[in-house]
Amino acid sequence: MAATSIDPLRHRAVLFDLDGVLADTATVHATAWQRLFDGYLAERAPAPAEDHLPFTGDDYLRHVDGKPRVDGVRDFLRSRGIRLPLGSAGDAAGQETCHGLGKLKDGYFRDALDAQGVAVFDDAIALIDSLHRHGVWTAVISASRNCAAVLERAGIAHLFGVRVDGVVAEELGLPGKPDPAVLFEAARRLGVRPSSCAVVEDSEPGVDAARSGGFALVVGVARSGPPTRLLGADVVVSSLADVAVAGSGERRLSDVPDALDGWAEIADRLRGHRPAVLLDFDGTLAPIRDDPTAVALPAGTGEVLRVLARHCPVAVISGRDLRDLRERVRVEDAWCAGSHGFELAGPDGTSVVQQSGETALPDLDEAERLLSTELRPVAGALVDRKRFAVAVHYRNVRPDEVERVISIARRIGDARPGLRTTHGRRVVELLPDIDWNKGRALRWLLDRIGLVGHDVVPVFAGDDYTDEDALREVHDDGIGIVVLSAEHGDRLTWARYSVDGPRSLCALLSRIASLVQEGNPS
Numbered sequence: 213m214a215a216t217s218i219d220p221l222r223h224r225a226v227l228f229d230l231d232g233v234l235a236d237t238a239t240v241h242a243t244a245w246q247r248l249f250d251g252y253l254a255e256r257a258p259a260p261a262e263d264h265l266p267f268t269g270d271d272y273l274r275h276v277d278g279k280p281r282v283d284g285v286r287d288f289l290r291s292r293g294i295r296l297p298l299g300s301a302g303d304a305a306g307q308e309t310c311h312g313l314g315k316l317k318d319g320y321f322r323d324a325l326d327a328q329g330v331a332v333f334d335d336a337i338a339l340i341d342s343l344h345r346h347g348v349w350t351a352v353i354s355a356s357r358n359c360a361a362v363l364e365r366a367g368i369a370h371l372f373g374v375r376v377d378g379v380v381a382e383e384l385g386l387p388g389k390p391d392p393a394v395l396f397e398a399a400r401r402l403g404v405r406p407s408s409c410a411v412v413e414d415s416e417p418g419v420d421a422a423r424s425g426g427f428a429l430v431v432g433v434a435r436s437g438p439p440t441r442l443l444g445a446d447v448v449v450s451s452l453a454d455v456a457v458a459g460s461g462e463r464r465l466s467d468v469p470d471a472l473d474g475w476a477e478i479a480d481r482l483r484g485h486r487p488a489v490l491l492d493f494d495g496t497l498a499p500i501r502d503d504p505t506a507v508a509l510p511a512g513t514g515e516v517l518r519v520l521a522r523h524c525p526v527a528v529i530s531g532r533d534l535r536d537l538r539e540r541v542r543v544e545d546a547w548c549a550g551s552h553g554f555e556l557a558g559p560d561g562t563s564v565v566q567q568s569g570e571t572a573l574p575d576l577d578e579a580e581r582l583l584s585t586e587l588r589p590v591a592g593a594l595v596d597r598k599r600f601a602v603a604v605h606y607r608n609v610r611p612d613e614v615e616r617v618i619s620i621a622r623r624i625g626d627a628r629p630g631l632r633t634t635h636g637r638r639v640v641e642l643l644p645d646i647d648w649n650k651g652r653a654l655r656w657l658l659d660r661i662g663l664v665g666h667d668v669v670p671v672f673a674g675d676d677y678t679d680e681d682a683l684r685e686v687h688d689d690g691i692g693i694v695v696l697s698a699e700h701g702d703r704l705t706w707a708r709y710s711v712d713g714p715r716s717l718c719a720l721l722s723r724i725a726s727l728v729q730e731g732n733p734s
């Protein structure tokens with residue numbers, strides 16, 4: 213059970229502190245501080261009003277954690293009755309000023325980084341991955357002037373469209389935490405209000421900054437030590453595995469029972485009811501291919517859909533452009549919804565467009581232009597424009613180029629507040645940033661067809677992350693089926709049943725068609 217959740221509809225972005233939250237550098241910092249202060253206090257001449265006992269873990273948390281380096285030197289030494297001049301940035305390492313001692317500590321920190329490297333926290337990376345899949349932006353904020361170096365060394369720089377660190381703060385003259393200025397700057401750069409942002413912090417000044425800045429959710433991380441020191445946080449977790457992204461699902465793919473094995477249960481649920489069958493296309497009805505233009509329904513699937521559509525409502529809801537989808541489906545009695553449900557066409561010639569998506573068309577045009585230019589040199593990268601989305605396919609990109617392609621797509625999407633970014637099977641997609649998805653489109657379709665009421669059973673099948681909105685939508689009153697693929701590992705899903713691929717789904721649809729025919733021979 214998660215301790216808290218980030219809700220993509222309320223939290224448009226999450227600001228992550230670096231040291232101790234993303235990267236296991238808090239201990240490297242603590243060790244460098246200890247080396248600095250223990251050396252300095254041992255050499256300093258004793259004085260009755262001064263405490264020269266060794267630096268402790270408690271000192272680290274109380275006086276230096278999360279603060280700009282020079283503030284940390286000043287605050288710790290003051291706690292021991294020592295006041296040094298501030299000095300200036302040009303002071304030599306070890307000079308007896310706050311700047312001079314800060315510079316010495318930085319040298320110790322860099323030595324330790326070189327010796328130890330940087331370990332990242334896997335729970336943070338998993339959370340960021342899940343946030344990105346749900347279109348939530350991420351930024352990194354840090355008091356550290358080594359932030360960029362640490363991110364690079366850890367191999368996670370590409371995960372953050374925005375970085376506001378000690379270097380940026382100095383350039384802009386921003387005060388350090390607990391002042392919220394650095395957090396405000398990160399939110400401003402993302403184009404998101406603080407009231408729509410969550411902050412993840414492991415230090416008291418960081419938590420206090422987020423609290424006083426009016427951020428929507430403040431998550432404190434106490435990986436070790438008592439959670440009580442982060443009292444200003446909305447919730448304190450010992451691991452980011454306790455932070456869920458709302459909507460990511462309720463069970464692992466490996467725990468979802470097979471639909472063909474569980475057919476008797478499904479048939480019982482459908483018998484005597486009015487089913488409506490709604491289906492994703494790529495990876496669900498049609499197997500994945502390297503070339504998106506080469507995809508076709510497998511032999512027999514079209515016929516099963518035609519039989520089904522004669523006896524109950526059938527719709528195909530896809531990320532593909534509507535026109536492209538209709539050419540590939542060719543089932544006259546079925547609804548088709550393209551661009552993830554932004555554009556729909558009915559069997560009777562009805563054509564419906566999600567009007568609010570039209571305001572994003574200039575952003576999509578610009579994003580398509582920039583993506584085409586920037587990705588032209590990358591072999592295998594494919595920019596695929598649909599009316600209400602731009603997809604960047606990287607299935608055919610060399611593995612060592614994939615990260616670059618993803619970060620280009622995210623950067624171009626993140627720079628346009630009118631767009632949101634989603635991830636699918638070897639594809640990143642930019643969509644209008646409005647509250648519309650396959651789940652909303654599914655419910656709209658059911659209403660439009662007149663299928664409302666307790667005797668209706670919506671059946672939805674899909675394979676990808678964007679299908680989870682629809683699987684969640686049918687979770688309580690319908691039958692959700694996930695089409696398994698090796699590409700998804702053991703992620704979470706809202707589906708109640710699974711099939712092992714498009715062929716098995718076709719077999720299941722054929723059984724449903726027979727059942728519906730029995731109950732509705734006309």
Ligand SMILES: O=P(O)(O)OC[C@H]1O[C@H](O[C@H]2O[C@H](CO)[C@@H](O)[C@H](O)[C@H]2O)[C@H](O)[C@@H](O)[C@@H]1O
Pocket residue numbers: 492493494495496499500501502503504505507529530531532533596603605607636637638639641676678
């Ligand atoms: O909602 P869907 O019907 O699943 O559409 C999602 C995207 O599917 C297509 O891309 C995927 O299938 C390609 C062909 O098998 C494959 O090469 C690619 O890696 C997959 O992501 C389609 O081309 C996209 O436009 C859809 O958005």
